[in-house]
Amino acid sequence: MSHGSTDRCEPNLTPLLDLVLQLVMFFMLCANFVMEQTSVEIKLPEAIAAKALDKSTDEVLFLNVNAKGQVLLSANQREDDNTDTLDNPVQVENYLKRRAAVETRVTGKDKPQATIVLRIDKETPFEYSYPIMKACRQANYSNVQLRAIRYSGVE
């Protein structure tokens, strides 16, 4: 009799495994990787008119300014002394002047062409953020932008 067969009936799990691995890959790639020059400690303000960074911009220098007015340097922004924080505007100005000197030596231009993106914490009072802007000017940088979270205006 045929109903006495002992053949095992197993579901084919291979396509399911493929699908799950693809989903895992997706989430791994979308994981919130921290950008090299930006700091997660900085809580940015929101702005409707903020635009994405122009792709044609060659060199961008991110300056992360915390609520105390200190500039936090990322690993690749640090200099030989390995200082990770610039505590006052004089230090910021000297740091920017050194970077500008290196850049002008390389490019052969009389002014640094890099764009400075100021990532200023939303809790920073203007008396702390203004000296940083002033330091950019003293170091001869002319293209300075303020970073914000792009906000659609709809809650």
Added chain:
Amino acid sequence: MARRQRMKTEEVEPDLPIIPMLDMSFQLLAFFIITFHPAPTEGQIAMQLPPAEQGGPSTNIPSITDEKPKKYIVEVTATEGGAIARMTFREDGSAEEGSEDLGADVKTYLTKIKSLYETELKRIEAGKASGREVPPPKLTLKIGDRLLQAYVMQLFDAGVQAGFSDIAPIPTDPRKQ
């Protein structure tokens, strides 16, 4: 004889256990789903740096025929907590006593500068029609020391929304400029 035995060897079907791998994949998937937090999209607002300190020769010598850009000044005072306390508006060159009070609401400020920019746009277009080049207007924000960046950004944001492309922040205290 030995050849015949070799021919008889049964083919072994490799059994790859997929279920533990699937379990592990589900665990990884659950981990990534739980920790998934898309990064907020960041953007920039261009700003003009504060003007250079006095002294030294100016490299930009304006021509007599050049039309000067209109400059508007919005003075913003801050509360103890760093919020906007009061905003006043005036055109550069006019007396401070004649400043227009805009209150503390950014919407009032936005409406005001929007209508101003529209008027300026008409002037620019009229200039173009008559062959004159009229430079775009400038907006200067005189900001109180305590004002927090969140509010500074609101003022910049409203300025850009109104149409201004030249927005410069300076402190209210002239000694700090």
